[in-house]
Amino acid sequence: MFTLTIDENSYTCQPGETVLDTLLRENINLSYACKKGTCHSCMVRSPDVMPPQTSQTGLKNTLKTQHYFLACQCYPEQDMCIKLSDQSDFYRMGTVIDNKLLNRNTILLVIAFEDAFEFKAGQFINLQRNDGMTRSYSIANIPQQSNTLEFHIRRLPDGKFSAWLHDEISIGDSIAVSEPRGHCFYLPERREQGLLLVGTGTGLAPLAGILTDALAHGHTGPIHLFHGSRDVEDLYRIDEMRQLAKQHLNFHYIPCLSGKQAPEGFAVGRVNEIALSRLPDLKSWRVFLCGHPDMVNQMKKQVFLKGASMADIYADAFLITLH
Structure with missing residues (x-):
């Protein structure tokens, strides 16, 4: 057992x-969300001793040298004095400028900033309420629109944060937004390479950004987007994607429904199975997977077995139970 000291109080x-x-057991007020080291909401600092290396995974070197670490990933190896982070150092304020329904349980949330917000299409940020509650959401637009961020927010059962965004936040309200994170984004290299994009639900958000970014950079290789859900009412931006496919001959959009009823023009079955049946050889392809963690984790293995290099597989598995 080791002692943690915060403001002269020991635990x-x-x-x-x-x-x-x-x-958390001691009721110390600290922001957190994923508990997996992904969102970085629980970052704190150990001014006197170097924290375990594993607790600094994914942090910038400038933060590592200042002894910042992720509380959810830190199993102490000695007594530690801990300084709670000033969240204002890692967040900036934005203003809600749009909030409207995309389908029966998903909204489009648009946040604007006074200055440019640098990010890459497909990355994610943390949104934070005044009470410190924090959740991660993927960015749906592209860097060319750098003074705004767009998000697709699905209402989740018993989801306090998503319910707040759906029911309470209004145009003109301010909200704290973290710096962007994540490695699931498009790089304008090997533009002749095939791109496979597979997503479920609001996994379309980062994929839409990646797709738009690739097209904006003049990607010449084939691009296949498979977007899946159980019911047609839970898909969205269908017409917009079909219009893009008409405008760009190398882009192919396949909406997929796993439920019993599927209108004409929709593929029937699980999105991963449909994608693999239509593209059985993925050697030299770049793959982006976003959405339900079960689909993402299964698909990572499947596309590797179909020939995709691990270096070309980018994944964003949503933590759907925490929103």
């Missing part, structure tokens, strides 16, 4: 506990 970290586990 015992039990064996097998992370720093975050201890702070």
Whole structure:
């Protein structure tokens, strides 16, 4: 057992506990979301001792040298004095300028900033309420629209944060937005390479950004987007994607429905199975997978077995139970 000291108060970290586990048990107010080291919401600092290397995975070197670490990934190896981060150092304020329905349970949320917001299409950010509640959402637009960010927010059962965004936040309201993170984005290299984009639900958000970015950079290789859901009412931007396919001969859009009823023009079955049946050889393809974690994790293995290099597989598995 090791002792954690915060503002001269001491707390015992039990064996097998992370720093975050201890702070939550002691009712210390600390923002967190994924508990997997992805969102970086729980970043804190150890001014006196170097934190375990594994607790700094994914952080910028400038933060590592200042002894910042992720509380959810830190299993202490010695006593530690901990400084809670000033969230204003990692967040900037934006203003909601649009909030409208995309389908029966998904909204388009648009946030504007006074200055340009640098990001890459397909990355994600954290949104934070005034009470510190934090959730991660993928960016749906492209960097050319750098003073705004667009998000597709699905209402989840018992989801406090998504319900707040759907029901309470209004145009003109301010909201805290973190710096962008994530490696699931398009790079304008090997433009003749085939691109496979597979997503479920609001996995279309990062994929739409990646697609638009690729087309804006003049990608010449084939681009196949498979967007899946159970019911047609849970898909969205169908007409927009079909129009893009008419404008760009190398882009192919396939909406997929796994339910019993499927109108004409929709593929029937699970989105991953449909994608693999239509593209059985993925050698030299670049693959982007976004949405339900079960689909993403299964598909990562499947596309690798179909010939895709691990270096060319980019994935964003949504943490659907935490929103």
